[in-house]
Amino acid sequence: MIVQKFEQLGGGDVSYADIAKKAWEAGRSWLATKLLDHEPKASDQVLLLLTMKEDRLALEKAVDSGDTDLIYHVLLHLYKRLTIGNFFQLIESGGPRLISASRLLEVYAREQNREMLRDFYYSDDRWVESAILSLEEASRLRDQNSRLAAVKAAQKFFSDDKDRAFEARIMDESVRLLTIQQQLEKEMGKIEFFGTSVNETMRLCILNGLSKRADKVKSDFRVPDKRFWYLKLHALTTLGDFEALEAFSKSKRSPIGYEVFVRHLVDTGHPREAVAYVPRCDGPKRAEMYVLCGEWRLAGNICKERGDKKGLEDLRKKAPNSMVARELDQILVGMK
């Protein structure tokens, strides 16, 4: 009724909050709350509700308003006033209506008060978030042993959650890798292994002549052959150790084929080294591979061997200069 009167008198510029405050001061809190419902300015509404110690209502109204700064205001106010237990309780029991507030608290605490965040997650049995928090901690720590401890803590959190078996296994791998890396650093001195990926660890080993260690990492972490072979091909090429590359390529039948070898060596500017691998490529591809290496004559010979006249003619069409053109012509003549 009071509200209707105000609307009649014209304009929605009435501050219901002011009137509500008066009502509350006069001890008429029920009336105050009702009047506040009509206050369109969320901040006025919420501030008064806080003064009235209507904590849940204040938080809900703040969330409704969508004004995240207002939500922060309420959260910070309540954090100061309530015990930490009651504070968490208020938010956790708020259900879907207060999720926004909960998330904002996490955003804030993540930057400003990680202790609080840890407690918050712990009190609510949120193991995954606790684990992630540990991992974030790990990435910020300089000291290796502390980092290791943080990752182990993450592993424990994951294993406390029965649906997170995969993540727990992954963390276990991570701990094992970090331990190996610590050892490697002790042995190698200047090279920074700690914190790198499995791939990078193997790569660094190969680049620094620790081929057997790379092999051990491969088997310890059950790295698939293909991934390992690409990695070793790239690393040995970077190193420029083509003898080792050749030995490696012969160690067993390449799971990635040999075309890849040719291409990679050509791409990285080693066409002469690439030629040695062409004979090990599939028959039909050899001509193409020779061309890639700039060996047009060899490509031509392949076509001749296979009786591929058309292929030879195609090559002749693509000849990059007159010398190559003449060589191919000679071969062509030999074929007719």
Added chain:
Amino acid sequence: MASELDHATSQFTESLVDVSLLKEIARKGLVDSLNSVNGAKTLVLDASLAGPLGLVTEVSLLKHHGVDKMFWLEPGALSSTTTNIVYLCRPTIPYVRIIADHIKQHAKESRKYTYTLLLVPRTSTVVTQILEEEGVLGDISISSYNLQFIPLADDVVSLEYDNAFKNLWVDGDETVIYDSTQALVTLQKLHGLFPRVVGKGDAAARLATLLTREIPKASNTLPDTLLTPSEKIDSLIILDRRVDMVTPFLTQLTYEGLIDELIGIRNSHVELPAVLLSPPTSQTANPNVAGSSTSTLPSNVPISTLKKDAKKKHHLTTSTDPLLEELRDINFSSVGKRLNAVARRLDEDYKVNLQSKTVAQLRDFVGKLGGLQTEHQALRLHTGLSELLVPLTRTEQFNKSLEIQQNLLASYEVSAQLTAIEELIAEGADMQMIVRLLCLASITAGGIKAKFLENLKREILQAYGYNYLPLLLSLSSPSLGLLVPNPLPSSASPSISNLKYPFTTLRKSLRLLIDDTPEGIDDVENDISFTYSGYAPISVRLIQCVAQKGGVISNPVEKAANGSGSKQTPQGKMQAHPIMGWKGFEDVVASIPGETVDIVQKGVAGRSPAIASLLHAPDKSTTTVLFFLGGCTYTEIAALRWVGRQNRGRRFLIATTGIVSGASIIESISGVKQPLGGSRTAMI
């Protein structure tokens, strides 16, 4: 005659929304904030603001208002030659701590300064609290600089938020929604209420609620524009990014999109080799260009012989680049041809000079010379830029990735695609490429078989680092649901199954895959799918459902083209239909997870515009504002511009929280900075 044409065009442009107004507002806001501090000042700037600010102002303006020196806001000591120190930053906690440290350090050294903090876009309780805790609140005066929409083009405005997607869906922080609401309210203050607000997505619905609630039932203090529906704008369509996550994960194939994919565009700036940007005149004897001559034809020096190290930031804008408008939105495969055509035309124009006989002709040509020089420089730039892109598009990995994308979109042999993705990991492809492909597989196939998924996750973590586990967890979380096992485990939260994306039905009902027929109509784009060489962005299809209903199920251009030649004349175009919400597509839209919005804003009774049905007037032109909550890609902009060209009388104003790409989204979620570029092998 001329005046009639002028009148017609000015009428046309009058009814369009002028985005330069927004730039003016941003500039004025900055100037006012700077002027609030008297005298010379040192400006300490948050790096994430430098880009956006660079779009609304220049250094000279800052200097004009007393800025003596500028520094980055970063950890470490700060020394200033001026007494006034002005901090300009977003209200993020790490920044506030740095500021507090500066103040405390200066106090220790007994250095007397006056500190001002300008928070963008508004003041923050948290900031005040922290400054208080640090004991420096009394030493600093705090106010705000309300930077909202920044024009990126005549038809694109952006809040230039780098992490909107992550803030909304990973952190659950709704500040972006609140800030977006305020920015849209400003648009309403300028142009009137959005007569209709249509939208899709939970976040979109939240935004719509806040926006339409802003106006109290009656007030004597609000401007008229907030009480009456707009005459220039017919509606606001809000899409939240979650409603279409397929599109950002695909490789963009328009020119500008591809530049973003392979090189990276930040705040409309791209880093390019400096030599591409300097004009090839004989005066500036560029030592890097071998044999630089007075020749006016494009330089034939191959890029590889030029100094690669020197890079410079270049602002991609049509205001200084006559070619950009023509090139930015076309499929990259057509760029070469266009450049050749332009080169030939420029050549002809120069040749004309040789034929100038009369003084008048010569004077005429000299007048055009400036423009020709600019065009020549633009041609040189884009030729060079294309030459940078071409080899990157020829790598095996790039093409394998495209093939996997096409197959996933067509739901063709999904397991084979997963094997192909594993192969790419083995080869050492970029992490973001792999994660995008994996998410794409999960979305289009309704999840990935648990065993395969686990294996792939393990491969990713071993190859790129266990530190990416939080990224994978975020992607699998209930709020994003982008990487999920199929079937879902019984322990999964019910909200994940609610998020299941009906991709295969949408493919049919929204006609997402178009056969890319090479039947000689390269020049005529006949559907928005040109942006992805055969896939129509779902987000744009949804907008077509509201604003160009004819374009969803069939292609009106094809129908009209029969018999009237290949070129569409303006008179041949149909008048845009009025906005009627989702009418005709309710089922399709309902099948997509997320709330559906359709609100009419009538304004205050007795204050509606005199003309009731403006939209039915045949010559009246309106603007439809599109808002992408969570970001949009360059390809979506290109597709929307195409849609805008299909009808008379409707122009689009694209508004967004920021420009995104698949890589930028992944990078933002992972929180790990990735260097850009596609042709690297081993990682880390």
